[in-house]
Amino acid sequence: MTNRLKINGTRFLEDLDALREFGKQGIGVVRPAFSAPDIASRRWLAEKFQACGLTPRWDPAANLFGLPPQSGQSILIGSHSDTQPEGGWLDGAYGVILALEVARTSQESGGPPVAVVSFQDEESAFMPLSGSRYFSRYLDLDTLYDLTNAAGQRYGDEATALPEVQGVEPLDTNHFSHFLEAHIEQGPVLDLANETIGVVEAIVGSRQFEVVIEGQQNHAGTTPMSLRRDAVTGFSAFVAALEQRYTAAATPRSVWTIGQVEVHPNAPSIVPGRVSCSVQMRDGALNQLDLMCDITRDTAQEIAKARNLKISSIQNKSVEPVDMDERVINALCEAANLNAPGRWRRMPSGALHDAMNLANRMPTGMLFVPSIGGVSHAFEEDTRRDDLVAGVQVMADTVVQLT
Amino acid sequence: MTNRLKINGTRFLEDLDALREFGKQGIGVVRPAFSAPDIASRRWLAEKFQACGLTPRWDPAANLFGLPPQSGQSILIGSHSDTQPEGGWLDGAYGVILALEVARTSQESGGPPVAVVSFQDEESAFMPLSGSRYFSRYLDLDTLYDLTNAAGQRYGDEATALPEVQGVEPLDTNHFSHFLEAHIEQGPVLDLANETIGVVEAIVGSRQFEVVIEGQQNHAGTTPMSLRRDAVTGFSAFVAALEQRYTAAATPRSVWTIGQVEVHPNAPSIVPGRVSCSVQMRDGALNQLDLMCDITRDTAQEIAKARNLKISSIQNKSVEPVDMDERVINALCEAANLNAPGRWRRMPSGALHDAMNLANRMPTGMLFVPSIGGVSHAFEEDTRRDDLVAGVQVMADTVVQLT
Numbered sequence: 001m002t003n004r005l006k007i008n009g010t011r012f013l014e015d016l017d018a019l020r021e022f023g024k025q026g027i028g029v030v031r032p033a034f035s036a037p038d039i040a041s042r043r044w045l046a047e048k049f050q051a052c053g054l055t056p057r058w059d060p061a062a063n064l065f066g067l068p069p070q071s072g073q074s075i076l077i078g079s080h081s082d083t084q085p086e087g088g089w090l091d092g093a094y095g096v097i098l099a100l101e102v103a104r105t106s107q108e109s110g111g112p113p114v115a116v117v118s119f120q121d122e123e124s125a126f127m128p129l130s131g132s133r134y135f136s137r138y139l140d141l142d143t144l145y146d147l148t149n150a151a152g153q154r155y156g157d158e159a160t161a162l163p164e165v166q167g168v169e170p171l172d173t174n175h176f177s178h179f180l181e182a183h184i185e186q187g188p189v190l191d192l193a194n195e196t197i198g199v200v201e202a203i204v205g206s207r208q209f210e211v212v213i214e215g216q217q218n219h220a221g222t223t224p225m226s227l228r229r230d231a232v233t234g235f236s237a238f239v240a241a242l243e244q245r246y247t248a249a250a251t252p253r254s255v256w257t258i259g260q261v262e263v264h265p266n267a268p269s270i271v272p273g274r275v276s277c278s279v280q281m282r283d284g285a286l287n288q289l290d291l292m293c294d295i296t297r298d299t300a301q302e303i304a305k306a307r308n309l310k311i312s313s314i315q316n317k318s319v320e321p322v323d324m325d326e327r328v329i330n331a332l333c334e335a336a337n338l339n340a341p342g343r344w345r346r347m348p349s350g351a352l353h354d355a356m357n358l359a360n361r362m363p364t365g366m367l368f369v370p371s372i373g374g375v376s377h378a379f380e381e382d383t384r385r386d387d388l389v390a391g392v393q394v395m396a397d398t399v400v401q402l403t
Numbered sequence: 404m405t406n407r408l409k410i411n412g413t414r415f416l417e418d419l420d421a422l423r424e425f426g427k428q429g430i431g432v433v434r435p436a437f438s439a440p441d442i443a444s445r446r447w448l449a450e451k452f453q454a455c456g457l458t459p460r461w462d463p464a465a466n467l468f469g470l471p472p473q474s475g476q477s478i479l480i481g482s483h484s485d486t487q488p489e490g491g492w493l494d495g496a497y498g499v500i501l502a503l504e505v506a507r508t509s510q511e512s513g514g515p516p517v518a519v520v521s522f523q524d525e526e527s528a529f530m531p532l533s534g535s536r537y538f539s540r541y542l543d544l545d546t547l548y549d550l551t552n553a554a555g556q557r558y559g560d561e562a563t564a565l566p567e568v569q570g571v572e573p574l575d576t577n578h579f580s581h582f583l584e585a586h587i588e589q590g591p592v593l594d595l596a597n598e599t600i601g602v603v604e605a606i607v608g609s610r611q612f613e614v615v616i617e618g619q620q621n622h623a624g625t626t627p628m629s630l631r632r633d634a635v636t637g638f639s640a641f642v643a644a645l646e647q648r649y650t651a652a653a654t655p656r657s658v659w660t661i662g663q664v665e666v667h668p669n670a671p672s673i674v675p676g677r678v679s680c681s682v683q684m685r686d687g688a689l690n691q692l693d694l695m696c697d698i699t700r701d702t703a704q705e706i707a708k709a710r711n712l713k714i715s716s717i718q719n720k721s722v723e724p725v726d727m728d729e730r731v732i733n734a735l736c737e738a739a740n741l742n743a744p745g746r747w748r749r750m751p752s753g754a755l756h757d758a759m760n761l762a763n764r765m766p767t768g769m770l771f772v773p774s775i776g777g778v779s780h781a782f783e784e785d786t787r788r789d790d791l792v793a794g795v796q797v798m799a800d801t802v803v804q805l806t
Contacts (some may be wrong), residue, residue, distance in 0.1 A: 110653070139666060194526065204624065208671060219779055220660035221685050221753030222590025225653070226775075232661050236642035243636055257623035258635045259671045261678075263664045268660050268681035278671035282624050296714025350624030374630075376622055 005396040009389035012101040015048065016066070016388070019081065019088045019097055028379025029089050030034045031108070032147075033082040033121035033131075034062070034158035041081055045096070045118060049154030052104040054116060056094055061169045062120045062139055062159045064240075066103060067175070075174035075399055077102055077185055078117030080354060084126065086235050088184075088381025090388075092122055096371070098392045105396055106373040112403040115176060119354045120159075125149045127151065131370040132354035136173065136361050178328060178402060179349055179358040181366045182391050184383055186351050188374025193211040196390050197336040197344035198368030199329055202284035203356050204253075204348050207293050209279040213238065213298060214310040217265060217273025225247030229308050232263060235275040238303045238311070242279070245295045247330035254288055279313070284321045284348040318352075322356045337395035351376075367394060405681045408508045408799040412792035415504040418451065422484065422500055423492045431782025432492050433568060436485040436524035436534075436552075437465070437561035444484055448499070448521060450565070453729075457519060462574045463544055464537040465523045465562045467553040470578070472765035473516035478802055480505055481520030482586055483535075483757060485528065491587075492783025493791075495793070496523055497772070498585040501795045508799055509630060515806040518579060522757045523562075528552045535757035539576065539764050556675050557695040563758050581731060582761035584769045585794050587786055591777025599741040600801035601771035602732055605687030606759045607656075607751050608724030610696050612682040614703060614802070618640065620668060620676025631674055632711050637676040641706045645682070656751050657691055682716070687724045687751040725759045731768030731805065738800035739770070742793055755777075770797060771777055774806040 022044065023030045023037030031037040042064050046056035054066030068074050096118045107137025120131030126147040133139040145156025159165050183189075190198050215229035230326040239258055246256050261277040281292040297313050304311040329346070334346035348365060358364045369391040372382045425432045425447065426440030436442045445467050449459035452469030460468040482498025496569050506517040523534030529550040536542040548559025562568050588594070593601050618632035640660055649659050663681040684695040687750045700716050707714040732749070739747035754767060761767045774793040775785045 185625065186622055187627070188630055189625075189627060192630070206624070218587060218777070219754065220662055220683060221609070221755075222588065222592075222779065223652075223658070223753070223777065224590070224592060224655070225658055226655070227591055227595070231641060232664060233646055236639040239636060239639035240643045247628070252627070252629070255624065255626070255628055257633075257672070257674055259666075259673050259675055260621055260669050261635060261664060261675075262668045263662075266663050268662045268683050269660070271660055272662055272664075280623060280671050328445065332636070342683070350626070351622065352624075359711075363534070374626065376625065 005109050005111050005400060007101050007105045007392045007396045012392050016097045019093050026379055029083050029087050031083040032085060035123040048250040049101055053107045054103060058164045058168050059366055060168055061131045061144060062165050063135055064118045065132045066116035068113040068115055073177040073180045074115040076111035076115045077180045078115055078183050080122030081118040082123050084123050084377050087193050090381055090383055096183055098182045098395055101392050102396045112399060114399060121179050122354055126155045129354055129357055131358040134358035138357060174362040176362055179362050179364040181353055181355040182395055183353060183368060186370040186376035190370035191372055195343045195345055196340040196387050197394055198347045198351045200324055200338055200366035203322045203353055204284045204350055205289055206280060206281040206282040206319045207289050207315060208317035209296055209313045209398045210316050211313045212275050213275045215273055218271040220269045220271050223271055230271050231275040232272045234303060234307045234309045241299045244346050249291055254283045261353055282350060286321060324358045324365045325363035325400045328363050331398045331401035332365050332367055334401050335394045338397055339394050367391060408502050408512050408514050408801045408803060410508045410795045414794050419500045420586045422496050422787040429782055431485050432490050433485040435488060436528040442537050443709055452501055452735055454511040457506060458508050461571050463565045463571055464534045464547060465568050466538055467521045468521035471518055472514040474579040477516035478581045479518045479520055483525030484521040485524055485526050487526050487780050488730045489782060493587045493784055493786055497529060497653055501585045501798055504795050505799045515802060525757055529558045529606055530762055532757055535760040539760035541760055546690060557721050557766040558619060577743050579648045579765055582765050582767040584758040585798055586756060587780035588771040588774045593773035598746045598748055599743040600797055601750045602735040602739055603727055603752045604749050604771035605723045605751050606756060607685040607687045607753055609683060609685040610692050610718060610723045611720035612699055612716045613719050614680050614682055614716045616678045618676055623672045623674050626674055633674050634678040635675045637706060638711045646704045652694055657686045679688045685753060725762045727768045728766035730767050734801045734804035735768050735770055737804050741800055742797050
């Protein structure tokens with residue numbers, strides 16, 4: 001192990017505040033992929049790389065890397081600097097500027113070679129995690145370039161309009177020995193527990209069903225209760241049964257949500273004939289997801305039989321859970337324990353991150369800092385500055401642990 | 404009691420088929436109040452009145468009466484001949500042509516004086532039951548005339564455009580000793596029991612609430628179950644509890660419906676923050692409605708407390724139940740028993756009818772004939788011809804019972 005790297009919190013916060021200015025709206029940020037503020041911020045970041053001895057390196061997806069001068073593999077750290085259409089100032093940006101500060105400190109202190117990345121379009125203007133998906137070779141360049149955003153712009157047109165991107169070669173993942181990503185939690189767990197660091201064990205996978213409950217539409221005055229086949233009371237019984245069974249079967253980390261519900265014909269004086277709803281479940285463990293899928297299908301069939309309804313449950317979305325690398329997890333835990341003894345935990349990530357794509361290419365790990373009130377994807381998103389700085393030092397210590 | 408009146412089923416069915424031609428579309432009818440087919444059909448009906456010795460008498464609402472030549476009070480029988488925007492051929496029309504046949508038979512056979520009415524706009528082109536509401540003095544003429552339909556037409560302009568209506572005087576309810584209305588059931592009860600006649604005991608009243616359940620909108624991946632305040636699971640628990648409690652408290656004739664449900668923000672990956680829904684209950688007995696209202700409010704408060712939600716339940720609609728006259732009910736039962744022994748029942752009306760308005764002005768009763776499959780407010784609405792004719796004879800016998 002090399003000597004400890006002491007990061008500069010003041011400098012880090014100044015750069016983080018500077019990035020916030022690109023696309024700033026009130027206390028929030030509007031900086032979607034390839035918007036003018038996004039392009040300006042990436043050019044600003046390239047200058048920052050150069051100023052600390054990293055070589056700016058764009059790839060065909062307009063992912064922006066800062067490569068250290070040392071030969072051989074480096075540790076890649078980063079996240080994304082694009083935002084949601086109405087984004088917070090830290091989602092992604094924190095992980096990029098944290099990476100800059102760790103790489104800069106390591107350069108200055110003779111530490112191990114650290115590279116920085118800002119992946120493009122994590123926030124799905126074109127496709128969720130599209131930049132890191134391309135870099136990790138889950139998406140070929142032609143497919144990437146043919147993606148369009150809501151305004152009908154092609155990814156390829158936007159990327160190749162940048163002189164920096166024109167004619168660049170892909171960058172091989174073999175340049176890097178590890179990938180580390182820091183991110184705000186986007187949930188309330190650390191904040192409520194008054195903790196500073198979360199070490200991510202797995203990025204949860206998800207399963208989603210569309211469940212359609214069909215009964216018999218009827219007159220709400222003239223149809224006796226005994227003759228009704230009511231889709232809304234069927235839906236409610238279904239959800240109540242799911243709640244009980246999922247709760248019995250779930251780990252404290254399983255989550256499930258019935259977030260979208262449509263009732264037909266949706267009028268006060270008509271016995272509803274049809275309800276369709278989404279049923280989404282997330283967990284870090286594959287067998288837990290399988291169990292919850294079975295519960296969903298079985299419960300649908302039982303309710304259908306008990307209430308003379310027709311219920312179809314079609315799985316229409318699926319994201320596999322991704323485990324973080326055990327050695328990287330351990331290094332992160334050591335570093336967390338050093339900086340925030342008793343104020344850190346191992347936890348899953350309930351949201352998707354670029355680290356999902358990197359995890360099958362190289363040993364990968366993630367750390368979280370708290371989100372005040374759990375607020376995310378909103379202008380009001382925030383984190384205490386002490387916690388932001390603590391995360392940078394934990395990442396610097398992790399780099400040392402890994403080398 | 405006078406001699407039995409023997410109605411002419413063939414003649415009755417011919418007239419019923421003739422009325423169907425006005426606004427006929429396929430097997431259904433489109434004949435809303437003051438449409439060209441409605442006006443033409445009312446003029447045709449006035450001719451029918453004249454042909455059998457009844458004097459056509461329009462009132463300012465364009466209600467059309469056929470008055471018998473005898474002096475003194477007569478028994479008023481009728482319903483409405485306007486239809487829903489896409490109506491069946493029997494809803495209302497059956498009761499009007501039945502009245503014509505009973506009045507005609509009574510004229511021919513020296514029976515008691517019977518008047519006929521086709522009330523205007525029962526089907527709510529302007530307001531539910533507006534013609535009978537005016538006749539029964541629940542609505543003054545200025546208010547009636549200022550009502551507008553979906554096309555922006557004024558009731559008053561449409562009514563006074565008819566030469567027959569210009570300058571007519573109101574008709575006093577004292578002209579009539581009783582009101583009798585026949586109607587298709589619009590529900591499945593008689594059809595499923597293979598019965599021919601329903602004698603209406605009461606037209607049910609209703610109460611309607613808008614219930615708003617507020618929780619906390621949140622990220623569906625990063626918010627642990629233990630920290631959620633989910634409006635959809637709260638809604639489901641509310642409905643499941645209502646189902647249980649209403650069922651325990653209700654009579655077999657109580658009905659309740661949660662027909663309209665809106666979820667916010669209604670996205671698969673967001674823990675829903677708000678659900679609003681209609682809760683409607685109908686019963687013929689006032690104390691039963693009161694009990695169900697109490698259950699609704701109490702259950703809302705219990706669920707709110709148990710799940711840390713905010714639930715408001717605002718009663719926003721109310722129709723009082725209306726009892727039919729006991730002597731008229733008994734006369735209808737006698738007549739039903741004479742014509743369809745073992746194949747009739749006493750029952751509530753779950754739908755509204757013009758008879759509701761008349762019931763506080765004179766002794767009032769209603770009879771139902773079956774709706775095949777319970778279909779109503781649809782082109783496919785139908786009733787077996789034997790049942791249609793049986794209803795006419797039951798009404799004729801009822802008239803004799805009452806005099």
